Amino acid sequence: MGSVAPFGKLYSYAPSPKVSKILAVAKLNGLDIEVPADFKINETNKTPEFLAKWPAGKVPAFEDADGNPIADSDAIAQYVAESGPKASQLLGESALERARVRQWICYGEGDIFMPFIPLIAWRFGIRPYDEKVENDGVATIVKGLVGLERHLKGRQWVATDKFSLADISLASSLLWPFAHVIDEKQRTECPNVVSWFERVLAVPEVRETFGEPKYIDFRKVPQ
Ligand SMILES: N[C@@H](CCC(=O)N[C@@H](CS)C(=O)NCC(=O)O)C(=O)O
Known part of the structure; x- marks a missing residue:
């Protein structure tokens, strides 16, 4: 059996409370979120590729498995909360x-x-x-x-x-x-x-x- 594809990728420096809250919500909903370890604040988030998806260049920045970008930690947390069995409780x-x-x-x-x-x-x-x-x-x-x-x-x-x-x-x-x-x-x-x-x-x-x-x-x- 192959491994389950992650729900999405979260770009940020870590540890960060804004990252922690999103990962807590993901755990509660049984969703796997990857946090790429090669992210470098003020470098990765200033590249043209990053700014094309998240124009403000801020983190945390999220991309779901279909390639949809979302910025702002509370919007990301809401999306993750909406996307699993604990949605109505959360x-x-x-x-x-x-x-x-x-x-x-x-x-x-x-x-x-x-x-x-x-x-x-x-x-x-x-x-x-x-x-x-x-x-x-x-x-x-x-x-x-x-x-x-x-x-x-x-x-x-x-x-x-x-x-x-x-x-x-x-x-x-x-x-x-x-x-x-x-x-x-x-x-x-x-x-x-x-x-x-x-x-x-x-x-x-x-x-x-x-x-x-x-x-x-x-x-x-x-x-
Ligand atoms: N309200 C936003 C704030 C995002 C924010 O200001 N992120 C800072 C780091 S905590 C940032 O990316 N700063 C880099 C910059 O502004 O270039 C959120 O909760 O995600």
């Missing part, structure tokens, strides 16, 4: 549930992950440290956590009464903020967020692709 069973799943995916990207981007820059040596940028970014993320904390009170999962794509996407948006910015004091102020995050990471398919959660005691900044 995406919601009614228009209202699907809107709520979308709502919390947007929250993860807009209120947590995007504000975190300026905070990665000096940590990864891309830009010098800037106190105002750091403080503004932290304040925006804390605001996002406060809203999420209120919402999660008395809930097991973020969007519906089942574990959904919103849980996977939002938790993936928090992976790096927890590992670099949200310190122990802030974690004690959002216990519902922390226990929900750990519940999501305890789902075997999520744990396999996200790894162990990483936390910090104190957020370190240059003196």
Whole structure:
């Protein structure tokens, strides 16, 4: 018996939380996604062949087995979620549930992950440290956590009464903020967020692709 053809190929640097969420969804739906190991950020994604399929030149970038390209990690995650037996659980069973799943995916990207981007820059040596940028970014993320904390009170999962794509996407948006910015004091102020995050990471398919959660005691900044 020959091996089953992969559902598609995912181009990105890795590890990346945006890749991890897509691979978790693929595992839940029993789909095989190949992540080519020869991808080089700022090289592969700037070639004419790459830009012909994904004009913005950003990653993750996905191509299905029929050669259809899709850009943006949340669109890719949705396609993978739609393409297997867990589709209705992951995406919601009614228009209202699907809107709520979308709502919390947007929250993860807009209120947590995007504000975190300026905070990665000096940590990864891309830009010098800037106190105002750091403080503004932290304040925006804390605001996002406060809203999420209120919402999660008395809930097991973020969007519906089942574990959904919103849980996977939002938790993936928090992976790096927890590992670099949200310190122990802030974690004690959002216990519902922390226990929900750990519940999501305890789902075997999520744990396999996200790894162990990483936390910090104190957020370190240059003196
Ligand atoms: N909203 C997009 C963001 C994609 C994005 O900004 N990717 C960055 C890396 S995390 C990138 O490819 N940067 C390279 C560039 O802009 O040239 C997604 O979730 O996929």
